[in-house]
Amino acid sequence: MDKIFVQGMEFYGYHGAFPEENKLGQRFFADVTLEMDTREAGENDDLNKTVNYAEVYEAAKEVLEGEPVKLVETLTARLANILLERFQIIDACVVKVTKPDPPIPGHYDSVAVEIRREQKGG
Template sequence: MDKVYVEGMRFYGYHGAFQEETKLGQRFYADVVMEIDTEQAGNTDDLDDTVNYAEVYEAAKEVLEGEPVKLVETLTARTASLILERFAIVDAVTVKVKKPDPPIPGHYDGVAVEIRRERGFEKK
């Protein structure tokens, strides 16, 4: 399966388990990898035969700058679900959401959650 990448998206949201996170907000980064068949788009050179990167960005923005949640896991799962819902051409999606400055002790590059979901995925 072919893959389309939209990487390094940056957002500002009010998510977190601690009160200061939901009050002050913080940065979130997202990478999205969509598994699609790009043969048609490659032959037609028509945007309607693939995913529009700007629309993928807007879907991620809707979640990451939207309703506050406590967990990065929730942000990641909601982003994946929305992409599968909005883009019928996407057979599977991998989403990675990174919180570069979590309010926990230590010096590191942040924390991240990465998930892969495919069309028809149902948790039992």
């Protein structure tokens, strides 16, 4: 299966289990891998036969800058669901959401959740 990578997308959201996170906000990063057949797009140089990267970014922005949630798991699942719904051409996606500098005592670089989801019936 072919793969398209959209990596290093950065957003500012108000997600977290602590009230301070919901009030102050913080950065979140998203990396997306889309699994699909890109043969026809590549052979015909046709954007209509693939996924527009700008639209992937907009979907990620909608989720990560959208309605606050408590869990990174929720953000990750929401983004995967939206990608599968909006881009029927993809067979599956891998979504990773990273929360740098989580409010955890001690020195932690980041926390992240990565999931893989497939189209229903696929």
